[in-house]
Amino acid sequence: MGQETILRKLAIKSFHINDVAFGNQETIKSNIFTIDCQKNIELEQSEDLIEKITIDIIKPGDYDRYVNTIMDVIPISTKVLGDMGEGITHTVTGVYVMLTGVDADGRQMGEFGSSEGNLKEQMIFDRAGTPSKQDYIIHFDVILKGGLPFSRELPMAAHRACDRFIDGYRKILKQKNGREATETHEYFDRVRHGKKKVLIIKQIAGQGANYDNFIMPHEPSGVEGARSIIDLGNVPVIISPNEYRDGAIRAMT
Amino acid sequence: MGIGPSTKETTLHHFRDPLLDVVANDKDVDLLGVVVVGTPQGNREKYYVGKRAAVLAESMRADGVILSVDGWGNSHVDYANTIEEIGKRNIPLVGLSFIGTQGKFVVTNKYMDTIVDFNKSPAGIETEVVGENNVSQLDCRKALAFLKLKMRGAK
Numbered sequence: 408m409g410q411e412t413i414l415r416k417l418a419i420k421s422f423h424i425n426d427v428a429f430g431n432q433e434t435i436k437s438n439i440f441t442i443d444c445q446k447n448i449e450l451e452q453s454e455d456l457i458e459k460i461t462i463d464i465i466k467p468g469d470y471d472r473y474v475n476t477i478m479d480v481i482p483i484s485t486k487v488l489g490d491m492g493e494g495i496t497h498t499v500t501g502v503y504v505m506l507t508g509v510d511a512d513g514r515q516m517g518e519f520g521s522s523e524g525n526l527k528e529q530m531i532f533d534r535a536g537t538p539s540k541q542d543y544i545i546h547f548d549v550i551l552k553g554g555l556p557f558s559r560e561l562p563m564a565a566h567r568a569c570d571r572f573i574d575g576y577r578k579i580l581k582q583k584n585g586r587e588a589t590e591t592h593e594y595f596d597r598v599r600h601g602k603k604k605v606l607i608i609k610q611i612a613g614q615g616a617n618y619d620n621f622i623m624p625h626e627p628s629g630v631e632g633a634r635s636i637i638d639l640g641n642v643p644v645i646i647s648p649n650e651y652r653d654g655a656i657r658a659m660t
Numbered sequence: 661m662g663i664g665p666s667t668k669e670t671t672l673h674h675f676r677d678p679l680l681d682v683v684a685n686d687k688d689v690d691l692l693g694v695v696v697v698g699t700p701q702g703n704r705e706k707y708y709v710g711k712r713a714a715v716l717a718e719s720m721r722a723d724g725v726i727l728s729v730d731g732w733g734n735s736h737v738d739y740a741n742t743i744e745e746i747g748k749r750n751i752p753l754v755g756l757s758f759i760g761t762q763g764k765f766v767v768t769n770k771y772m773d774t775i776v777d778f779n780k781s782p783a784g785i786e787t788e789v790v791g792e793n794n795v796s797q798l799d800c801r802k803a804l805a806f807l808k809l810k811m812r813g814a815k
Binding site: 448475477479480481482484503510517518519520521522524528529530531532534535536537538594598599600602603604605606607608609610611612613614618621627628636637638639640642643644645646647648651652654655656657658659 | 678696
């Protein structure tokens with residue numbers, strides 16, 4: 408009784424960002440996150456269904472602005488060592504990506520209701536799933552082509568383009584010296600022998616278009632390599648606690 | 661309704677999910693893992709996936725289950741069925757769901773006796789405000805405390 412068996416360890420090292428700015432190339436240097444001001448053009452060309460991408464920097468508190476429906480809020484993380492759920496992950500704190508989207512005909516990329524409007528009224532900050540009021544937000548707004556039937560291909564194109572944007576920073580984060588991290592947190596998959604065995608079951612969206620979740624991407628909280636819960640037939644999939652906290656789910660809701 | 665903007669869990673929410681945090685850090689319980697189960701369209705599919713989740717919990721010899729849901733209305737058909745399938749197997753269960761005034765259960769059964777409502781909006785509705793009606797640390801601590809009581813009573 409009272410014994411523990413450690414199955415595996417995951418270290419998440421965070422690099423805090425104090426400022427986000429536009430520049431000529433994408434970099435993370437001296438706690439400053441720089442966005443390549445031409446990047447949106449390259450990303451627009453990467454997806455046939457995308458008409459326009461606008462990348463904007465929202466400073467802490469600067470929320471009095473119109474935004475299209477908020478499709479997701481995404482952390483910027485990458486695997487440095489090991490597979491999802493073990494080894495080392497690098498992530499940034501102080502800045503998160505907010506993906507918003509609409510099509511050229513003005514249809515918001517929402518499913519059961521949408522959240523377009525003034526950002527200061529459309530988001531509760533400081534929650535688990537939203538940035539804090541001290542965080543920067545990279546606003547990644549996508550205008551999809553108009554005149555098309557509303558299908559899952561539209562939001563997926565937006566998510567893929569946004570993932571490619573984050574990929575640029577994943578490459579940079581992989582090269583960061585772990586000893587320069589602001590904080591390191593260690594997590595364990597473990598067995599607590601003799602204790603009551605508890606299972607968490609999360610019922611998640613799986614009906615189409617903006618009502619989907621991607622499971623186990625190659626990179627934490629990413630899109631590439633993940634499988635849609637719809638394509639998996641919505642059947643239960645088990646994820647270890649460490650895999651889960653390493654970004655095993657990409658919400659396409 | 662399924663998922664509205666106020667109940668949707670963002671990718672960031674999953675990355676720092678308070679439910680996982682609370683259960684994993686409680687030294688009195690042995691967390692088996694996290695099962696994700698989808699919310700299909702048709703009723704037959706809803707029953708199919710819910711039963712699979714219940715059989716999985718039984719096969720893992722779970723002493724207790726916490727079942728959360730990120731939608732309501734139509735999603736509560738799946739939710740009620742999964743609770744029933746787990747309940748029939750005599751596994752203590754506590755639910756976490758948005759209910760408020762707008763999300764009253766469309767179907768119920770005798771096993772749905774311990775559900776923590778994580779509505780945060782004053783009017784109890786889907787407000788279309790992102791992050792508003794999501795689980796907090798407090799909701800999850802409540803759910804785990806209820807589950808511990810139920811597991812103590814179960815033999």
